[in-house]
Amino acid sequence: VTARARRGIVAAALIAAAAIPLLAQSRAASDKLSSDWRRLSSDDIDVVGNASESELKRAFDRIQSFRSVLHAILPGIRIRSSERTLVYVFRDYGSFERFAPRDGRGRRLAGVGGYFFSNADSNVLALPVFETSEATYQTAFHEYTHYLIDKNNVSSPRWLNEGLADFYSTIEMDSKDKVTIGVVHAGRLRTLRSRSMPPVRRLLNGDSALRLFVGGDTELFYAHAWIFVHYMILGEDGRRGQLSKYLQLLRSSASNEEAASQAFGSLEDLDRDLRAYSRRMMFPALLFNGSFVRAAGSAVQPMLEADALALQGELLANLGDAAAAEKPLEKALTLAPRHLKARLALGRVRVLQERADDGITLLNGVADETPADFAAHFHLASALRKADRFTDSLKEFERARSLNDGSADAWFGGSLVALSMNRDTESEAALRQVFLLDPKPGWYYSHARTALGAGRYELAVRDVRRFLELSGWADESGPYAAFVAVIAHWRLGQKAEADSLLQQAAAAVNPKSWVASVTQYLQGTIADDEILSRAKDGGQRTEAHTYAGMKMLLAGQTDAAVTHFKWVKERGERNYTEHGMALAELKRLEQAR
Ligand SMILES: [Zn+2]
Numbered sequence: 056v057t058a059r060a061r062r063g064i065v066a067a068a069l070i071a072a073a074a075i076p077l078l079a080q081s082r083a084a085s086d087k088l089s090s091d092w093r094r095l096s097s098d099d100i101d102v103v104g105n106a107s108e109s110e111l112k113r114a115f116d117r118i119q120s121f122r123s124v125l126h127a128i129l130p131g132i133r134i135r136s137s138e139r140t141l142v143y144v145f146r147d148y149g150s151f152e153r154f155a156p157r158d159g160r161g162r163r164l165a166g167v168g169g170y171f172f173s174n175a176d177s178n179v180l181a182l183p184v185f186e187t188s189e190a191t192y193q194t195a196f197h198e199y200t201h202y203l204i205d206k207n208n209v210s211s212p213r214w215l216n217e218g219l220a221d222f223y224s225t226i227e228m229d230s231k232d233k234v235t236i237g238v239v240h241a242g243r244l245r246t247l248r249s250r251s252m253p254p255v256r257r258l259l260n261g262d263s264a265l266r267l268f269v270g271g272d273t274e275l276f277y278a279h280a281w282i283f284v285h286y287m288i289l290g291e292d293g294r295r296g297q298l299s300k301y302l303q304l305l306r307s308s309a310s311n312e313e314a315a316s317q318a319f320g321s322l323e324d325l326d327r328d329l330r331a332y333s334r335r336m337m338f339p340a341l342l343f344n345g346s347f348v349r350a351a352g353s354a355v356q357p358m359l360e361a362d363a364l365a366l367q368g369e370l371l372a373n374l375g376d377a378a379a380a381e382k383p384l385e386k387a388l389t390l391a392p393r394h395l396k397a398r399l400a401l402g403r404v405r406v407l408q409e410r411a412d413d414g415i416t417l418l419n420g421v422a423d424e425t426p427a428d429f430a431a432h433f434h435l436a437s438a439l440r441k442a443d444r445f446t447d448s449l450k451e452f453e454r455a456r457s458l459n460d461g462s463a464d465a466w467f468g469g470s471l472v473a474l475s476m477n478r479d480t481e482s483e484a485a486l487r488q489v490f491l492l493d494p495k496p497g498w499y500y501s502h503a504r505t506a507l508g509a510g511r512y513e514l515a516v517r518d519v520r521r522f523l524e525l526s527g528w529a530d531e532s533g534p535y536a537a538f539v540a541v542i543a544h545w546r547l548g549q550k551a552e553a554d555s556l557l558q559q560a561a562a563a564v565n566p567k568s569w570v571a572s573v574t575q576y577l578q579g580t581i582a583d584d585e586i587l588s589r590a591k592d593g594g595q596r597t598e599a600h601t602y603a604g605m606k607m608l609l610a611g612q613t614d615a616a617v618t619h620f621k622w623v624k625e626r627g628e629r630n631y632t633e634h635g636m637a638l639a640e641l642k643r644l645e646q647a648r
Pocket residue numbers: 197201216217220
């Protein structure tokens with residue numbers, strides 16, 4: 056059996072698992088149909104949700120059309136992945152809101168109109184139906200563009216990712232196969248005309264993206280990113296190619312300012328041209344004619360109540376909201392106690408709640424019953440890793456890979472476990488596989504943090520160097536990755552190497568930015584209380600306390616360090632990489648005691 060055929064079988068098994076309530080004890084309860092959730096499937100997409108039948112069908116058709124059009128006009132683009140794509144369509148904003156993404160402290164983000172994420176076992180798009188069909192599908196295409204950027208390994212800064220997503224979101228596809236790309240985004244244009252446009256520099260150096268979904272500047276950030284991308288792609292012949300040149304230069308430049316001036320020339324001229332462009336009456340667009348293949352899906356089908364609840368719980372678990380996920384999952388299990396998807400998701404929820412043993416028990420049960428389910432074995436492997444049961448974890452990651460050998464996440468998990476077991480050759484071989492499947496530099500950064508937490512300082516330094524070689528200092532994560540290597544160098548007694556990395560970081564960042572303050576703090580030019588008082592929000596405080604803890608440890612003040620790390624554990628933002636770093640230090644100190 057080839058790998059491709061095997062994946063087909065796994066996918067079929069996953070659909071079956073979701074659609075059939077296995078060994079239901081109370082037939083009547085488990086057969087109960089959902090009053091408003093329905094589903095529609097094709098070979099690699101499932102559309103589910105409480106939107107109307109016609110809306111689900113329209114979502115399916117439009118997404119299929121969108122990707123076949125892009126496939127036809129951007130040859131070579133990868134529009135599928137080995138994991139299925141699950142599209143949630145909510146009937147209105149009110150029913151979507153419960154499923155809005157969470158911030159690092161578990162609070163729902165306001166003003167999010169839809170989202171995309173990708174994890175080891177699925178790609179997920181979540182969308183509300185808005186009042187106009189136009190707004191709904193702009194959101195759908197926006198999110199689907201994020202999917203394509205992710206699947207095609209385009210490493211791009213946040214503003215470019217959003218600008219491209221908006222650029223393709225306004226695609227118009229008429230029934231006669233006429234396609235228009237680059238149609239003006241009316242809402243973005245309105246924003247631009249009612250506010251004064253900030254300098255492009257703020258977009259490029261990441262300042263504009265800092266307070267997304269918390270401050271009032273979210274709208275302006277999106278509008279600015281959209282007009283910039285529109286202008287670069289369609290606005291002026293002389294500018295064409297500058298954007299890809301900039302991306303290329305980002306990897307080899309000392310800062311994004313340097314890359315920007317080489318690629319775009321004078322940024323003042325660019326600001327002036329962009330302002331003039333935004334005031335135009337007419338905007339260029341791209342027109343395509345041709346026949347685009349559109350795949351057919353199944354009919355819209357009713358869903359079992361237990362399946363619908365399991366899908367809702369799974370989405371909330373993916374958003375990291377364990378408390379909210381628990382309710383629908385427990386309800387699903389009341390209706391169908393053996394429901395596989397609900398047990399799998401509840402197992403993951405238990406792990407999130409730091410109840411690893413309960414989680415492992417649930418996940419073990421599901422994995423035993425579904426020997427061919429990739430997700431079950433993958434999540435069991437991850438839970439075992441978290442509980443430091445490395446031998447068992449390694450076995451499960453192997454199992455997961457035998458079910459989907461195209462999963463970079465499963466190889467990566469195996470690499471991290473091998474690292475924790477000091478099996479370096481094995482860890483390195485698995486990491487090579489990860490890069491063959493998914494060459495994203497971010498894997499090295501993540502590997503480096505695990506190495507630091509495991510006390511493997513030479514490896515941490517090596518991983519950071521690889522990350523910086525691939526992604527460059529101008530990447531938003533560049534200086535933060537460097538800090539991991541700085542801490543590792545300190546612990547290896549290599550002060551000169553640490554100093555040199557900090558100097559490079561200082562040269563790469565905007566001197567007035569927060570990350571510049573962190574750099575100065577690590578260089579020793581500002582004091583402990585100063586960095587803490589400069590921290591303006593929960594995220595910055597999470598960083599400040601983590602790095603303060605790291606410095607205290609170096610100075611031999613273990614108790615003070617533990618106080619900082621505990622602050623992060625109890626009050627820090629969970630989606631910050633520093634949160635994981637602080638927890639790893641606490642664990643390491645505990646074990647050393
Ligand atoms: Zn977006």
